[in-house]
Each structure stands twice: as structure tokens, then as C-alpha cells.
Amino acid sequence: xxLKKLRNIGISAHIDSGKTTLSERILFxxxxxxxxxxxxxxxxxxxxxxxxxxxERGITITSAATSVAWNxxxxxxxxxxxxxxxxxEVERSLRVLDGAILVLCxxxxxxxxxxxxxxxxxxxxxxxxxxxxxxxxTGANPDSVIKQMRAKLGVDAIAYQIPIGKEENFKGVVxxxxxxxxxxxxxQGETVRKEAVPEDLVETAQLARxxxxxxxxxxxxxxxxxxxxxxxxxxxxxxxxxxxAVVGLQITPVFMGTAFKNxxxxxxxxxxxxxxxxxxxxxxxxxxxxxxxxxxxxxCDNDKPFVGMAFKIVEDPYGQLxxxxxxxxxxxxxxxxxNQRTGKTERFARIVRMHSNKREEIDTAxxxxxxxxxxIDCASGDTYAKExxxxxxxxxxxxxxxxxxxxxxxxxxxxxxxxxxxxxxRKEDPTFHVFTDPETNETIIAGxxxxxxxVYVERIKREYKVEVVxxxxxxxxxxxxxxxxxYNYKHKxxxxxxxxxxxxxxxxxxxxxxxxxxxxxxxxxxxxxGRIPKEYxxxxxxxxxxxxxxxxxxxxxxxxxxxxxxxxxxxxxxxSEMAFKIAAQGCxxxxxxxxxxxxxxxxxxxxxxIPEAFQGPVTGDIIVRRGMVNxxxxxxxxxxxxxxxxxxxxxxxxTELRSMTQGQGTFSMELGSYxxxxxxxxxxxxxxxxxELELAK
Numbered sequence: 001x002x003l004k005k006l007r008n009i010g011i012s013a014h015i016d017s018g019k020t021t022l023s024e025r026i027l028f029x030x031x032x033x034x035x036x037x038x039x040x041x042x043x044x045x046x047x048x049x050x051x052x053x054x055x056e057r058g059i060t061i062t063s064a065a066t067s068v069a070w071n072x073x074x075x076x077x078x079x080x081x082x083x084x085x086x087x088x089e090v091e092r093s094l095r096v097l098d099g100a101i102l103v104l105c106x107x108x109x110x111x112x113x114x115x116x117x118x119x120x121x122x123x124x125x126x127x128x129x130x131x132x133x134x135x136x137x138t139g140a141n142p143d144s145v146i147k148q149m150r151a152k153l154g155v156d157a158i159a160y161q162i163p164i165g166k167e168e169n170f171k172g173v174v175x176x177x178x179x180x181x182x183x184x185x186x187x188q189g190e191t192v193r194k195e196a197v198p199e200d201l202v203e204t205a206q207l208a209r210x211x212x213x214x215x216x217x218x219x220x221x222x223x224x225x226x227x228x229x230x231x232x233x234x235x236x237x238x239x240x241x242x243x244x245a246v247v248g249l250q251i252t253p254v255f256m257g258t259a260f261k262n263x264x265x266x267x268x269x270x271x272x273x274x275x276x277x278x279x280x281x282x283x284x285x286x287x288x289x290x291x292x293x294x295x296x297x298x299x300c301d302n303d304k305p306f307v308g309m310a311f312k313i314v315e316d317p318y319g320q321l322x323x324x325x326x327x328x329x330x331x332x333x334x335x336x337x338x339n340q341r342t343g344k345t346e347r348f349a350r351i352v353r354m355h356s357n358k359r360e361e362i363d364t365a366x367x368x369x370x371x372x373x374x375x376i377d378c379a380s381g382d383t384y385a386k387e388x389x390x391x392x393x394x395x396x397x398x399x400x401x402x403x404x405x406x407x408x409x410x411x412x413x414x415x416x417x418x419x420x421x422x423x424x425x426r427k428e429d430p431t432f433h434v435f436t437d438p439e440t441n442e443t444i445i446a447g448x449x450x451x452x453x454x455v456y457v458e459r460i461k462r463e464y465k466v467e468v469v470x471x472x473x474x475x476x477x478x479x480x481x482x483x484x485x486x487y488n489y490k491h492k493x494x495x496x497x498x499x500x501x502x503x504x505x506x507x508x509x510x511x512x513x514x515x516x517x518x519x520x521x522x523x524x525x526x527x528x529x530g531r532i533p534k535e536y537x538x539x540x541x542x543x544x545x546x547x548x549x550x551x552x553x554x555x556x557x558x559x560x561x562x563x564x565x566x567x568x569x570x571x572x573x574x575x576s577e578m579a580f581k582i583a584a585q586g587c588x589x590x591x592x593x594x595x596x597x598x599x600x601x602x603x604x605x606x607x608x609x610i611p612e613a614f615q616g617p618v619t620g621d622i623i624v625r626r627g628m629v630n631x632x633x634x635x636x637x638x639x640x641x642x643x644x645x646x647x648x649x650x651x652x653x654x655t656e657l658r659s660m661t662q663g664q665g666t667f668s669m670e671l672g673s674y675x676x677x678x679x680x681x682x683x684x685x686x687x688x689x690x691x692e693l694e695l696a697k
Contacts (some may be wrong), residue, residue: 003300003368004278005073008325010063010093012121014104014113015668016081018133022268023066023079027313029190029266030075036262056648060062061455063089065323065354065370073273076370082113084453087120087670088431092380092396094120096325099276100128101268106140106256107123107635110148112607112642118153125399127246127277131249132256135163135170139636148279158215159257161267162240164198166443173256173264174201176209177238183269187695189262212570213238219245239274247277258697265390268537276374279368284327286383286391289340296391300367302330309393310382315424323358323372327393329386330366331373338378340383340392349375371494375447388615398430401446402602402671403646405453407460408443415464418443421464423454427673449669450651475648476602477685478674479551480560481595484509491583501574502583504532504540505567508547508591510665521548522562532568532580539577540565543584552589553597554689559674559683560600599682601676602647607640608657610665616641618659625649644672645689648681 011019027033027442048531063080094100101422121128130149142163149157161173164181172183174197174521179196185191214234226233245251252290253426255271257264285295286307298307306329314321331337333528336345352359352372365371378384381395409418422434426531433446447453450473459464487508487538493500506526511519523541532540541563548558568579606627610618612634622629627645640682650669657665677685 006020009077010078010100011119012096014111017103017105025265026630032068070269086450094124095310095396107623112153118479130254138257157252159254174205184263201521245276289389298328302366304328306386308384332364337384346376348373377417404446404474406442410467417464417466421460477556478559478600481510485594499574500579502572502579503569506565520559524564526566534581539581540584547588552687599677601677604669605672606669608667614661
């Protein structure tokens with residue numbers, strides 16, 4: 001494989017922007033499939049939505065990988081879900097990709113999940129192109145979408161095409177570099193026809209081309225000089241500047257079309273191979289295994305020692321299938337490789353190239369490739385290398401679950417099957433948590449939203465033939481201190497023989513908790529002159545940490561606390577690690593309530609899309625739910641309301657919204673932050689929690 005030609009790309013977008021439809025067309029035009037199937041509308045369903053549930057619901061639940069070729073360029077393609085509940089699928093795909101396509105709806109523009117995907121692309125520094133889809137829809141407005149991209153995403157979005165015709169009359173695009181009109185003929189748009197720009201569009205196209213060149217001149221002195229001299233800019237210079245600026249994460253070229261009507265996809269494929277980087281152009285580095293600031297640069301070279309990342313795990317009837325990105329070196333079937341986290345040597349039994357849920361066996365895979373291997377037992381995010389303690393790759397960001405429900409099998413005979421299912425899903429999905437409530441002994445599952453858990457409950461019924469009973473959803477509250485307290489705590493216990501003695505002095509104070517990934521616990525050691533021996537200090541930290549699992553207010557986890565240890569004393573005979581750990585626990589119990597703790601509740605960023613006529617009742621309902629409307633946008637006849645609403649008030653909202661809007665309203669939500677719960681609601685929650693705990697006893 002010529003690595004210069006290889007592209008590893010993902011398709012990401014807000015729910016219902018047409019990612020899977022676009023993927024289907026890419027597979028068709030590249031000759032990978034010979035019949036187009038639709039996401040909705042009977043048939044076998046889209047190729048990349050291979051799960052029964054995906055076909056029924058018309059949504060993507062799990063990311064699917066495939067490989068295609070376009071004009072001699074091999075492309076590894078991953079189609080990711082749009083729904084925020086499955087956001088980890090997007091996270092782990094973008095972590096291993098070299099480029100991405102951000103799909104935007106020509107009417108909806110930059111929507112809630114578009115912002116999340118944009119954040120994820122920036123987090124992993126992934127170069128991208130944008131594709132404005134659904135250009136045939138009523139209200140399609142690509143200019144507005146490009147303005148939104150600049151304003152909301154803060155990216156330099158540059159149009160490389162303008163549309164020919166509007167809405168249902170959308171016929172094709174004008175390529176602003178070549179200055180030619182492109183039409184997509186044939187029953188399935190398979191014939192690309194290039195002609196002169198229609199007369200009525202010549203002036204508009206020239207103005208748009210000038211805007212494109214002006215924007216590009218910020219990244220090329222050559223283009224700027226040619227523009228100032230009013231000379232023609234060579235096409236090759238435009239292509240090179242665009243490629244360099246995309247790879248340098250400076251610009252986002254914008255293309256347009258309608259995947260459903262088979263227009264604009266081939267030109268997007270041309271842009272993918274022309275502008276997105278090959279693995280050779282992306283700089284990757286790994287952390288050294290032993291703690292140091294140094295990084296190990298990774299080279300996309302088959303002759304270097306192998307380094308790869310297991311980024312996704314799927315359990316199937318034949319065992320575990322592990323999706324892997326090879327960053328350096330090559331792998332061979334049947335050879336042993338070392339899991340850097342566990343130190344275990346494992347044999348890669350088979351290497352397969354994936355096409356959705358179908359497999360194609362291969363004997364070797366080299367640097368830059370994305371493949372799947374069988375026969376290994378690992379977790380999502382593990383690094384593999386040829387030798388022990390070689391390096392570790394930066395892990396995948398995993399958002400915390402916000403919603404919990406209890407699950408139990410209807411029949412006791414099914415307990416083992418349920419346990420197997422939960423273990424499998426927990427291993428596959430880092431945002432799906434399973435634990436047993438110590439008070440009620442119930443099995444609790446936690447996830448990113450109602451749909452997330454609903455899908456897993458449905459999969460347990462279908463794939464494991466287990467009927468389950470679910471308890472009502474519960475919100476993950478947190479307890480957080482609000483004021484600083486100084487402590488001076490002595491733990492002294494005398495029994496026969498040596499006793500226990502530990503004395504700690506310091507302060508406990510709140511940390512800011514206004515973001516999703518705010519710090520939960522910070523421990524600062526300010527002990528000087530050996531007032532407490534070094535070996536006892538980690539025990540003090542562990543003692544405080546252990547207490548944070550259950551706060552004294554209502555036994556919810558404690559977050560946002562900083563503990564400073566500044567003084568203390570010890571006894572030569574009676575002090576031990578255990579004594580200092582017990583002292584920290586006693587100190588926490590004695591002092592935490594003095595910090596006036598408050599309950600924090602998850603606040604969701606909610607985006608509601610409704611017909612204009614229903615704006616009044618829907619806004620009123622948001623306020624009743626303790627929500628705060630941040631922004632209202634009019635988009636033709638559609639109103640988009642962005643609000644912050646507590647998760648506790650969002651259960652069953654889908655049904656309520658449908659009944660308020662005659663079935664026409666849709667919404668999406670994601671965790672925004674944790675904020676203090678109003679005092680009257682805090683009292684109710686604490687009282688109810690205490691009642692629950694009493695019943696459990």
C-alpha cells in the first residue's frame with residue numbers, strides 16, 4: 001500500500017444530518033456496493049447500520065468501519081453516530097483518524113451536536129472538510145450555514161463551491177477553482193458531467209472565487225502578491241495552499257450536495273483525497289512508559305517497532321473483535337504482541353479488514369492502517385507494542401454517565417445471562433457503567449441518556465433472550481462543599497500491645513465545579529521537616545479519597561474538594577499507614593458538614609427544534625421545568641430553542657414535546673455542567689434519599 005495515498009477518515013455530524021446516507025453513497029460510487037439502500041424505507045437498511053435496532057429506529061448506534069478505494073487512493077472510513085447518547089463512539093473514532101468530514105444540514109446549520117463534534121475534532125486536532133448536505137430541502141441556505149460555522153465553531157470556513165439551482169431545483173455545483181459547472185446524471189448520479197458555468201451564475205461565481213482566494217491569501221504570501229498585482233492565481237497553487245492549510249488545522253473547506261438525491265458525493269471524494277492528510281503527514285507521539293515529560297515520536301514506517309491502539313471492542317459469538325489503529329511498524333497474523341497496560345503478551349490470532357459487520361481476512365497490516373484483530377483480551381484505549389514497557393498512547397476522553405436505572409431479570413434463571421450481557425456491554429462501551437447498589441442490592445446501569453440505556457435494555461432482550469424489569473431513572477447528584485474549613489485531627493487508640501496514633505493538621509476547601517470535566521479531588525502535601533514521614537502521606541490521601549464515594553448529606557459522591565495537609569505528628573511505635581488512613585477518614589466525617597455542602601445536579605444543554613406556531617407553549621414548558629432559555633433562532637418556519645434544563649426535569653420529555661407540537665418537535669441534549677440544586681428541591685431529594693436508604697435496611 002502506498003502510504004502517501006492512504007486516507008483514514010470519519011464522518012461525524014448532528015443526528016439526522018445524513019451521515020449514513022452519505023457513507024452509503026461513498027460505498028456505491030467507489031464500487032464497494034452495487035445497490036444503494038436507504039436508512040429508512042424498508043429493504044435491508046443502510047450498509048453501515050448493520051444492527052437490527054439501527055435499521056428499525058433509523059439511527060446509527062455504533063460506529064462502523066469499512067475500506068474503499070477512490071482514484072487509486074485506499075480510504076479507511078468510519079461512520080459515527082449522531083445522537084449524543086452514543087458520543088463515545090465519535091470520541092474513540094476521532095482519536096485514531098487522520099481526517100474527518102463534518103456533515104451539516106443545509107437548513108438546520110450548526111446544531112447542538114455539531115458543536116460537540118467540533119469540540120471533539122479540535123480535542124484530537126483532526127483536520128476536516130465540511131459537507132453541507134440536503135441542499136434539495138426547502139429552506140436550504142448554504143451561505144447562512146457557512147456564517148454559522150464561522151460564528152459558532154470559530155473556524156475559517158471557506159466555500160469551494162456554489163449551488164446551481166435552489167431547494168427542489170438544486171441541479172449541481174460550480175467548482176470555484178476550475179470554474180466549471182458539475183452535474184450528476186444517471187439514475188443514481190453516477191455520471192459526473194462538467195460544463196461551462198451557466199451564464200446567470202458567472203458573476204456570482206467570480207465574486208465567490210474572489211472571496212475564496214482572499215480568504216486563502218491569509219495562508220499564502222504568493223496568493224496575496226498575485227491578488228495585489230491583479231494577476232491570475234494558478235490552480236496548482238490553490239490546491240497546494242488549501243491542502244497545507246487543512247493539514248495545519250487553519251481552514252475548513254466547504255462543499256455541498258444532497259447525498260439522498262445522489263449529488264455532490266464524487267466531488268467530495270475528490271476533495272478527501274486531495275486535501276485531507278495521509279498518515280505520513282500527521283505527527284503522532286507516544287508517552288514514555290516511565291513517568292517523564294518526554295514524548296516518543298512515532299513514524300508511519302513498517303520497519304520501525306510496532307505501536308498500535310485498540311480503540312474499539314466488539315464481543316460477538318466468535319469472541320472479542322478488537323479494532324486497532326497501527327501508528328508505527330507492522331503486525332503479522334499469529335505473532336505475539338504486548339499489551340502495554342497489563343504487560344501481557346497476546347497472540348493476534350487473525351487480522352481482518354472490516355466492511356461494516358463483514359470481515360475480510362488478511363495476513364499482515366502495516367503502519368497507518370485501521371484493521372481489527374481477534375484472539376486478544378483488552379480494554380478500549382489499550383496500547384500494544386512488540387516489547388514490554390515500550391510506550392503508551394494518549395487515552396480516549398470518556399464523558400461521565402448522567403442517568404441511572406435499576407435492572408433485574410424477570411426470571412431468576414436468567415441472572416447469569418443478564419450478568420454476561422452487562423459485562424460484555426461494559427467492556428465494549430466505556431460510558432456504560434454497571435454496579436450493585438450496596439444498600440438495595442439492586443443492579444444499577446448508568447449511561448449518557450434515556451435512549452442510551454433504552455438501547456442496551458432492548459439489546460439484552462434481543463441478543464440474550466432475557467426479559468428485564470427496569471426501575472425508574474435516577475439522577476446522578478453530587479455533593480460539593482461550599483466553604484473552607486481548617487482541621488486539626490488526632491486519631492489515638494490504645495489496646496494491648498502497640499496502639500494506633502496519627503495526627504493531621506491542614507485545611508479542606510471547595511474547588512470550582514462549573515464545567516463537565518472540572519476536578520473532583522486535589523490533595524496538596526505541604527509537610528516540611530519530616531513532621532509526618534513521607535511513607536504515611538499517601539495513606540492520608542487514600543483515607544480522604546475513600547470517604548468521597550459517599551457524602552454525609554445523602555450518600556451521593558463528593559466532588560470539588562481540595563485537601564491540604566500542612567502539619568501533624570506521629571509516634572515511633574504506634575503510627576502506621578493504617579492509623580493515618582483512619583485519621584483522614586475520621587477527619588472527613590467530623591469536618592465535611594462544617595463545609596456547608598450543597599447538592600449539585602446535572603444541567604443539560606438542550607436544543608429543541610419546533611414549528612414556529614408552538615414556540616409559546618414549548619418555551620413556557622421549559623420555564624416550568626426550571627429551564628433557562630439562552631437563545632431562540634428562527635430558521636424559516638422552524639424555531640430552534642437552546643436552553644439549560646436540569647436532567648431531573650427531562651424524564652419523559654420526548655413524549656411531552658410530541659404531544660405539545662402535534663408530533664413535529666424534536667430535541668437533543670448533552671451534559672453541560674453540574675450546578676447547585678435549589679434549596680427546596682435539595683430538601684426533597686435528601687428526604688427521599690434517606691427514605692430509600694431506610695427501606696433498604
